[in-house]
Amino acid sequence: MKPIAALRTLSEHILATPQSRRKALITGLVVMAVWVTFFDSHSLVRRARWHSELGAIAAENTRLQLEADSLSAAIEAGLSDEVVERLARETYGMRRPGETVYRIKEVD
Secondary structure, eight states, X not given: OOHHHHHHHHHHHHTSSHHHHHHHHHHHHHHHHHIIIIISTTXXXXXXXXHHHHHHXXXXXXXXXXXXXHHHHHHHHOOXXXXXXXXXXXXXXXXXXXXXXXXXXXXX
């Protein structure tokens, strides 16, 4: 018997009665539901994982946007004289006339 003829007789046998058609339909729907839920490239499991990742990324994006806004505000405000003096003293070791600077080295 040829393969195509065998498939025809098998399908005729499976779909012969309304009960067997109903069983075949339910089996097909269950197989399709399992496939879509677990094995598809856009399965429900992967979609749930992507949704949780989206929430984490959105929260990080908000945090970074707030940080960028605060840094932009600090840049626009400029440096005050006190900040410039502190940076000059700490970074470059500058001092005022008549002032003695004692350097303290930190031990690791």
